[in-house]
Amino acid sequence: MTSTRIPTEYGDFQLCFYTNTLDNKEHLAFFMGDITRAGSVLVRVHSECFTGDVLGSRRCDCGEQLDRSMAMVANAGVGVVLYMRQEGRGIGLLDKLRAYNLQDQGYDTVDANLMLGHEADERDYSLAALILEDLGVDSVRLITNNPAKISALEAEGITVSERVSLAVAANTDNAGYLLTKAQRMDHFLPIKPVIKSVSS
Numbered sequence: 001m002t003s004t005r006i007p008t009e010y011g012d013f014q015l016c017f018y019t020n021t022l023d024n025k026e027h028l029a030f031f032m033g034d035i036t037r038a039g040s041v042l043v044r045v046h047s048e049c050f051t052g053d054v055l056g057s058r059r060c061d062c063g064e065q066l067d068r069s070m071a072m073v074a075n076a077g078v079g080v081v082l083y084m085r086q087e088g089r090g091i092g093l094l095d096k097l098r099a100y101n102l103q104d105q106g107y108d109t110v111d112a113n114l115m116l117g118h119e120a121d122e123r124d125y126s127l128a129a130l131i132l133e134d135l136g137v138d139s140v141r142l143i144t145n146n147p148a149k150i151s152a153l154e155a156e157g158i159t160v161s162e163r164v165s166l167a168v169a170a171n172t173d174n175a176g177y178l179l180t181k182a183q184r185m186d187h188f189l190p191i192k193p194v195i196k197s198v199s200s
Helices: 050-054 062-076 093-104 109-115 126-134 147-155 175-184
Strands: 002-008 011-018 027-032 041-047 079-084 139-143 159-164
Touching (some): 011 062, 027 126, 041 062, 050 062, 062 079, 079 126, 093 109, 109 175, 126 147, 139 147
Parallel strands (some): 139 159
Antiparallel strands (some): 002 011
């Protein structure tokens, strides 16, 4: 593990670079403050989203979730943001783009993944748990709307003492996507149904 100071608009974070022989991907951890003495640490386990995090795509809520998580950690003065290289809920960037094309044809994000031969969500959180353990964190206040993420971390021995909500406002491009996450993936999201007018 290699680390360095990264000044951001939210303050100075320490950026840790992790390599491993399990998935051969390079994962990252941002942290602020003395996380080993913080008790139950504020943590966001964020899966990579090139289109949302880097390009600012409005098709998802990922970029805004990353920004808000960093702001929340900075406001608390101590916490961790893990950046896991699990693009497209684990299906990779190429198939994520293919899934977007299927969504433009009317399929939702779950069905699009299934049509491409994937599971609805192929992410694995065992490496996230190992990174947290390496950082000296075994109890977290998890910033998430995803109950599966809580269960996965707890199965790996991480205590989730609290779920911290991270809901963002829907827009015209991601409302259907957020509705699918709430209705078909059980995410804790206050999403209202999208109503489309049909001309006769």
